[in-house]
Amino acid sequence: MTGDRVPSNQDTAPTDQDQARGNGSDGRAAIVVVSHDAGIRDTLSRELSGRYAADYRIVVCEDPAGLGAHVRDLVRAGTPVALVVGGLGTEDPDGIEVLAGIRAIDPTASRVVAVRWGAWETARPIFDAVTLGKIDHWMYRPKETPDEDFHSSVAQFLSEWSQLRGGGFEAVQMIGQSWSVRSQELRDMFSRNGIPTGFYDAESDRGRQLLRDQGLESADLPVIVLRFAAERPTLANPSDLELAEAFGLMTPIPEGELFDVAVVGAGPAGLAAAVYASSEGLRTVVIEREAIGGQAGTSSMIRNYPGFAQGISGARLAFAAYQQAWLFGSTFVFLRQVDNLSGEEGRYRLRLSDGHTLTARSVVLASGVSYRRLGVPGLEKLLGRGLFYGAGVSEAAAMRGRKVFVVGGGNSAGQAAMHLSRWAEQVTILVRGQSLADSMSDYLVREIDATPNVGVRHGAQVVDGTGTDQLEELTLEDTRTGARSAVPADAVFVLIGSEPRAEYLGEGVACDEWGFVRTGPDLLGDAEGGDVGWRLDRPPLPNETSLPGVFAAGDVRRGSVKRVASAVGEGAVTVQYLHRTVEALAAAQRSRNR
Numbered sequence: 196m197t198g199d200r201v202p203s204n205q206d207t208a209p210t211d212q213d214q215a216r217g218n219g220s221d222g223r224a225a226i227v228v229v230s231h232d233a234g235i236r237d238t239l240s241r242e243l244s245g246r247y248a249a250d251y252r253i254v255v256c257e258d259p260a261g262l263g264a265h266v267r268d269l270v271r272a273g274t275p276v277a278l279v280v281g282g283l284g285t286e287d288p289d290g291i292e293v294l295a296g297i298r299a300i301d302p303t304a305s306r307v308v309a310v311r312w313g314a315w316e317t318a319r320p321i322f323d324a325v326t327l328g329k330i331d332h333w334m335y336r337p338k339e340t341p342d343e344d345f346h347s348s349v350a351q352f353l354s355e356w357s358q359l360r361g362g363g364f365e366a367v368q369m370i371g372q373s374w375s376v377r378s379q380e381l382r383d384m385f386s387r388n389g390i391p392t393g394f395y396d397a398e399s400d401r402g403r404q405l406l407r408d409q410g411l412e413s414a415d416l417p418v419i420v421l422r423f424a425a426e427r428p429t430l431a432n433p434s435d436l437e438l439a440e441a442f443g444l445m446t447p448i449p450e451g452e453l454f455d456v457a458v459v460g461a462g463p464a465g466l467a468a469a470v471y472a473s474s475e476g477l478r479t480v481v482i483e484r485e486a487i488g489g490q491a492g493t494s495s496m497i498r499n500y501p502g503f504a505q506g507i508s509g510a511r512l513a514f515a516a517y518q519q520a521w522l523f524g525s526t527f528v529f530l531r532q533v534d535n536l537s538g539e540e541g542r543y544r545l546r547l548s549d550g551h552t553l554t555a556r557s558v559v560l561a562s563g564v565s566y567r568r569l570g571v572p573g574l575e576k577l578l579g580r581g582l583f584y585g586a587g588v589s590e591a592a593a594m595r596g597r598k599v600f601v602v603g604g605g606n607s608a609g610q611a612a613m614h615l616s617r618w619a620e621q622v623t624i625l626v627r628g629q630s631l632a633d634s635m636s637d638y639l640v641r642e643i644d645a646t647p648n649v650g651v652r653h654g655a656q657v658v659d660g661t662g663t664d665q666l667e668e669l670t671l672e673d674t675r676t677g678a679r680s681a682v683p684a685d686a687v688f689v690l691i692g693s694e695p696r697a698e699y700l701g702e703g704v705a706c707d708e709w710g711f712v713r714t715g716p717d718l719l720g721d722a723e724g725g726d727v728g729w730r731l732d733r734p735p736l737p738n739e740t741s742l743p744g745v746f747a748a749g750d751v752r753r754g755s756v757k758r759v760a761s762a763v764g765e766g767a768v769t770v771q772y773l774h775r776t777v778e779a780l781a782a783a784q785r786s787r788n789r
Contacts, residue, residue, distance in 0.1 A: 199217070200673065204542065204711070206354045209689040210780075213313070220318070221252070221274075223251055223252045223274070224251055224252060224274065224275040224276065224277040225251065225252045225253075225254045225269055225274050225276050225277065226247060226251045226252070226253050226254070226278045226279075226280065227245055227254045227255075227256055227262070227265070227266065227269075227276060227278070227279045227280065228243065228253065228254070228255050228279045228280050228281075229255075229259050229262050229279065229280070229282075229293060229294075230259070230281060230282040230287055230290075231259060231282070231286055231287050232282065232286035233257075233451060235257050235282045235286060235287070235336065236257065237450060237677060238336060238337055239280055239309060239336065239337070240253050240255050240256065240338060240357070241340075242337040242341070242342060242345060242346075243280075243349070243468075244345055245340070245341070246341070246349075247349070247353075250446075250483050251277060252274065254269070254597025258288065258592075259281070259287070259290075259293040261582065262279070262281075262293055262296075262297070263296050263300055263418075264376075266279065266297055266300050266301060266304070267300050268737065269705050270300065270301050275301075275360065276297075276301045276304040277302065277304065277356045277357075278293060278305050278306075278307055278352055278353065278356065278743060279297050279304055279305070279306050279307065279484060280293060280307045280308075280309050280350070281293055281294045281306075281307070281308060281309070282308070282309060282310070282336075283308045283309075283310050283314075283317050283321065284310060284314050284316075284317055286298060287663050290308060290331070291308065291320060291321075291324045291329050291330060291592065291725045292478035294306040294307075294329065294330050295324075295329035295330065295393075296306065296401035296565075297363065298521065298617070298674070300326075300613065302617035302618050303356060303359050303360045303617065305332060305352050305355065305356050306329075306330045306331050306774075307330065307331065307332045307333065307334060307352060308321055308324070308330050308332075308333040308334075309333070309334055309335070309336045310333065310334075310335060310336065310607045311335070311336055312336070312338055313327065320389045321333045323543070324521065324644055325498075325506075325641055326498075326568075326638045326641050327645035328411075328613065328642045328645055328646050329643060329645070330769065331352075332352055332505050333505075334348040341446065342658065347408055351505070352534065355508070355678070356735070358508075358511075361592065362393075363391065364391050365391055365392060365393035365422060366390055366391045366392070366422060366423040366460070367385060367390055367391070367392045367393070367419060367420065367421060367422065367423075368392070368393045368395065368405065368419075368420040368422060369381060369382065369385075369392060369393070369394045369395070369417050369418070369420075370394075370395045370396075370397050370405050370406055370417060370418045370420075371394070371395075371397055371416045371418065371421055371433030372396070372397055372398075372403045372416055372417070373396050373593070374580040374581075374665050375416065375417065375579060375580075375787070376578050376579030376580075377416075377417060377432065377579075378394070378416070378417045378579070378750055379579040379589075379590065380581070381417060381419070381438075382394055382589040382590075383486075383493075383585070383587070383588075383589045383590075384485060384486050385589075386510070386588055386589040387485075387486035387487065387488060387492045387510055387570060387588075387589075388487055388494060388529075388710050389443035389487070389510060389514045397416055397417075397418075400575065403451060405418075405420070406418065411429065411431060411490075414431040414432075415431045415432035416431075416432060416722075417432060418430070418431050418432075419433055419441075421439070421441055421442070421696070424441075428441055435530040435531075435551055436530065436548075437704070439529055439530040441530070442529075442669060442781060444527075444528075444529045444530065445549075447522075447551070448480070448528075448551070448553065451476075451554075452554070453542075453554050453555065453556065454478045454480045454526075454553065454554065454555040454556070455470075455472070455478045455479065455555065455556050455557065455777050456468070456472045456477050456479045456480070456555060456556070456557050456558070456559060456773055456775075456777075457479075457480050457481075457482065457543065457545055457553055457557075457558045457559070458472070458479060458480070458481040458490065458525075458558075458559045458561055459482050459533050459536075459559065459560050459561060459562045460481075460482070460483060460484075460525070460559065460560070460561035460562040460563050460696070460749070460760055461481050461486075461487045461488070461489070461513075461517065461547070461561075461750075462488060462489025462492070462513070462561060462563045462574070462749060462750070462762065463488070463489065463491050463513065463516070463580065463749065463759045463762040463763045463766065464559075464561040464563075464604045464748040464749025464750070464762040464763065464766035465483075465489075465559065465561030465562075465563075465748070465749065465766060466481075466487070466488075466516035466517060466519075466763075466766065467516065467559060467748075467762070467763040467764075467765075467766030467767045468559045468766035468767070468769055468770055468773075469481050469520035469523075469749060469766075470519045470520045470523060470525075470599060470767075471766070471767050471770040472525075472559075472770045472773060473520055473523035473524045473525040474523045475774070477676040477770075477774075477777065478524075479520070479524070479525040479526065480523055480525070480526040480527075480528060480553060480555065481520065481526070481527050481528065482528045482531060482532070482533055482545065482547065482553070483528070483529055483530075484530070484532035484548075484562075484696075485530075485535075487510075487513045487517045487760070488509055488510055488512070488513025488514070489513075489563040489698055489750075490563060490564065490565075490566075490585070490750070491509040491512070491513060491759045491762070492509045492510045492513045492605060492610075493509060493510075493585050493586035493587075493588055493607070493611075494508065494510075494606075494607060494610045494759075495508055495509075495586065495588055495591075495610055495611070495613070495614035496508055496610060496613070496614065497509055497512065497610070497722045497759060498638055499517050499636055499638065499758075499760075500512065500759055500760055501760060509720070510588070512759070516626065528547070528553070531547045531548045531549050531551075532547070532548045532699070533545045533546070533547060533548075533562075533699045534546050534547065534548055534699055535699055535701070536558065536699060536700055536701075536703065536704070536742075536745070537703065538554075539742075540742075540743045540776075540780070541553060541556055541744065541780045542555075542556065543555050543556070543557070543558050543742075543744070545558070545574035546723075555630060556744065556777055556780055557744045557745065557746070557776045557777060558742075558744070558745040558746070559572060559746050559747070559748055559773070560697070560700070560704075560712055560740065560745065560746065560747040560748070560752075560770055561640065561747070561748050561749045561750055561751065561766060562694060562695075562696040562697065562699075562751050562753055563695075563696055563749055563750045564693035564694055564695050564750045564751060565584075565693070565694050566584045566585060566689060566690055566692070566693065566694075567691050567693065568584070568689075569582075569602070569657055569689055569691070571657060571658060571659055571660060572666045573659050573660050573661060574657065574659065574660030574666075574669075574687075577660060577662055577666045580582040580662070580664065580665040580666060581660075581662060581665045581666020581684070581685065581686045581687065582660065582686075582687055582689070583686065583687070583688045583689070584688075584689050585611075585688070585689075586607060586610065586611040586614065586688065586690065586691075587611065587686075587688045589616050590683070590686070591614055591618055592618055593618075594615055594618045594619045594685070594686060595618040595619070596618075596619070596620050597618075597619050597620060597625075597686060598619070598620060598621050598683055598684055598685050598686070599615050599619040599621070599623070599671060599684070599685060599686045599687070599688070600622075600623050600625055600682075600684055600686070600687040601615065601620045601622060601623070601624045601625065601687075601688045601690065602624075602625045602626075602656075602657060602687060602688070602689045602690065602691055603624075603625075603626070603689065603690035603691045604624070604626040604627070604628060604631055604633070604634045604635060604705070605634050605635060605690065605757070606636055606639060606758075606765055607690045608624060608626075608635075608637055608690040608691075609624070609635050609636075609639035609642075610639065611688055612624050612643060612649055613642055613643065613646065613649065614637070615688070616646055616648050616649045619648065620648065621648050621649075621650070622648060622649045622650070623649075623650045623651070623652055624643070624649070624650070624651045624652070624672065625652050625655045625657065625671065626652070626653055626654075626655070626656070627654065627656055628649065628653065628715045629653050629654060630653070632644070645684075652671070652675055654674045654675050655671045655673060655674065656671065656672050657669055657670070657671060657672075658670050658671070658672045658679065658688070658689065660684070662750075666684055666685060666686060666687065667683065667684070667685075668681050668682065668683055668684060669681070669682050669684040669687060670753060693750060693757070694709075694710065694776075695709070695710040695711045695712070695750070695751045696751060697710050697711070697712055698710075700712070703741075703742060704740050704741055704742055704745065705718060705728060705740065705741040707753050711751065711752065711753035711754075711755075712740055712747040712751055712753060713740070713741065713753050714735070714737070714738045714739055714740055714746070714747050714752055714753065714777075715736065715737045715738060716734075716764075717754065718735050718739075718740075718741055719734070719735070719755060728741060729741060731743055732741070736775065736776075737768075737772065738752065738768070738769050738772060739772065742745055744776045744780075746772060747757050748762065748765035748766045748769045748772065749762040749765055749766060752764065754763070
């Protein structure tokens with residue numbers, strides 16, 4: 196059998212003989228196989244070694260009781276642990292509990308149960324274990340050699356681990372200050388757009404060396420080095436437009452070009468609209484102001500999206516949809532926003548923040564929402580230095596050993612808390628209400644309840660925050676009694692409420708009192724704040740706004756369900772109404788030409 200073998204005894208710390216056999220770090224990450232049964236260990240290690248031994252150390256643990264100690268020794272020796280693959284069933288009745296303890300030792304190691312095909316009795320324990328955060332994934336043991344289904348699962352898990360851990364190829368290098376608002380913004384933007392980025396603190400030895408290499412010791416920070424470009428350009432504290440130009444994203448759209456559909460926003464709704472519109476032959480352009488995926492792109496793991504039984508990160512899901520739309524022919528305009536929408540049915544003009552104007556026969560408003568600000572002056576001063584809006588996926592690893600708070604009671608807040616719990620010493624969710632069940636999916640509530648270093652503080656709101664160079668303390672207020680208390684805090688991630696990104700619409704599109712776009716039957720007989728209601732003889736189409744031919748989908752629309760799958764559905768179904776609009780306009784044009 197190929198692979199490092201751990202002796203079957205209670206003391207699994209490496210001996211001198213173990214070190215001689217190669218148990219010291221050689222730069223490769225480890226895939227650890229554990230089971231009480233020799234046959235299962237042999238099957239798994241043989242199949243893994245045949246495909247992955249060149250790049251990973253295949254380590255076999257014969258004593259499940261000693262697994263934790265051995266993983267701890269690997270980490271201490273500088274060997275990252277990518278996967279821990281264990282059994283479950285008659286041979287390994289304690290398989291789930293054996294794997295569950297690994298999270299506290301190595302927060303990035305993925306814990307995978309491998310079961311025999313047909314062992315249906317293991318299904319419910321596995322599903323419960325995933326929900327409770329005791330394991331990360333499951334798969335079937337190899338049934339033949341090679342077993343490509345087995346390797347497909349392993350490759351997926353290794354890819355997720357690689358993204359979670361970071362390192363490896365760096366398309367972009369950033370040298371900046373760790374607690375800088377702009378550095379944090381750019382790290383988040385690069386991460387959400389799937390750009391492999393290495394960050395180096397400007398005060399570290401490596402950071403100073405990189406600045407010297409570029410001759411930029413006195414440059415404004417952050418400094419961005421585009422290592423994928425032929426000339427490797429270097430940018431000092433660039434604006435978003437400067438970055439877009441450096442990335443080659445500023446290819447001008449010819450003046451007078453007319454699109455069938457302009458989609459505002461590349462979140463789930465906008466991407467779905469782009470996929471369906473472009474796949475059905477409509478010339479489509481998508482304008483995105485920040486990053487692919489919108490708020491959903493910041494979710495570390497979505498487990499309730501149909502078709503992904505193992506779960507999928509919001510960024511991975513969004514990037515796949517972006518590639519789909521791109522391959523079907525959609526044009527993307529990144530790092531620019533729509534400042535104004537004007538025109539009339541059949542020819543709408545969208546003025547962009549770079550001064551250019553796009554023209555389209557129809558429009559889909561899928562600009563989504565932004566998280567509501569806390570509005571606490573003392574705390575806002577610490578933005579980027581302990582205060583973060585959103586899930587902060589790019590900041591999670593920096594929370595190792597820290598006390599972290601998450602403000603919010605929705606799914607995004609729950610997902611953020613669970614992701615941060617991999618590194619943070621303690622994560623506390625702050626919610627104004629008395630129950631998470633009112634606003635959060637059951638699977639997340641159960642996972643939070645089962646995670647030792649995640650707690651929930653009900654009836655609490657943040658009213659102040661203090662710190663010298665970074666956040667040190669939060670002041671919390673009991674929403675029932677008004678009593679206040681100070682708690683030590685290293686970081687707070689805010690995911691509360693939502694404010695629609697619809698400011699560019701002005702008074703031309705009917706919105707409700709909170710700024711959400713009114714659509715369909717919601718327009719009839721009600722024109723708030725002026726004559727912006729429905730004015731045509733025909734009734735408005737579902738999702739159609741007060742401007743005929745302009746539709747809204749996803750979170751920006753009044754009455755939408757705040758779930759990724761719902762947003763995708765709205766974006767997709769809107770395309771059939773776009774077809775009606777475009778076809779009606781084409782018919783009218785043909786009639787005029789006669």
